[in-house]
Amino acid sequence: MSDLVLTDVGKSFPTQTEPLQILENVSLEMTRGQNLAILGPSGSGKSTLLQIAGTLDSPTSGSVELCGTNPFELDERALAAFRNKNIGFVFQDHHLLKQLSAVENVLIPRLAEGPTTAQDMDRAKSLLDQVGLGHRLDHRPSELSGGERQRVSIARALMNQPSLLLADEPTGNLDQANAELIGQLLIDVQQSAQPATMLMVVTHSPALAAGMQQTYQLKHRRLVKQTESQE
């Protein structure tokens, strides 16, 4: 059984005149351990789709099911808790809190669950170690490079052992060398995550897309499967 199921998802935004239809009949299934890339021109609705999969925005038609739950049937509070527990986000901009250290930023997803424990701290440290920043635990974002900040945001996204990892142009602000390193790191952490997690990445980088198991293209409001690696 699939862990993420999008069925005939549509999204339109109201305007002064007629509604602006962004997505139409988008269907997609994933299971834990799988990863995929979504490509498409700017404005094609990639971020909108990721927001819907991430329960940050609701579809105007169709349905979303993550780990057997329809998140849009939950009330606001339950939805926030569900999202925090099940979904990790990596954005183009790192979205780190500048007054907090690297390890404190990684702990943020735990804060909603109550006071953090020594075990949480150990996990945050070991995640930073995994992304190559074990020696920069106490550094603030301003003391880190762009690539390092993105490493912290990847560690933060993994903190609650999410079933779904979403990344929206995660390498878009990086130079090519760092983009390649961060892209590969995302795939590595997803592939080694226990329990297994799904990874959906929106990217303009053909190199990053080529490293993923499946590639989809968002075009004319629809999601089209492009390739599947031979396994």
Ligand code: ADP
């Ligand atoms: P992409 O990430 O592929 O560049 P987006 O998903 O950000 O595309 O946006 C797709 C289209 O939806 C764009 O034309 C954008 O202007 C429009 N759009 C996105 N969010 C809103 C909104 N809240 N209200 C109205 N239009 C929106």
Ligand code: MG
């Ligand atoms: Mg976008």
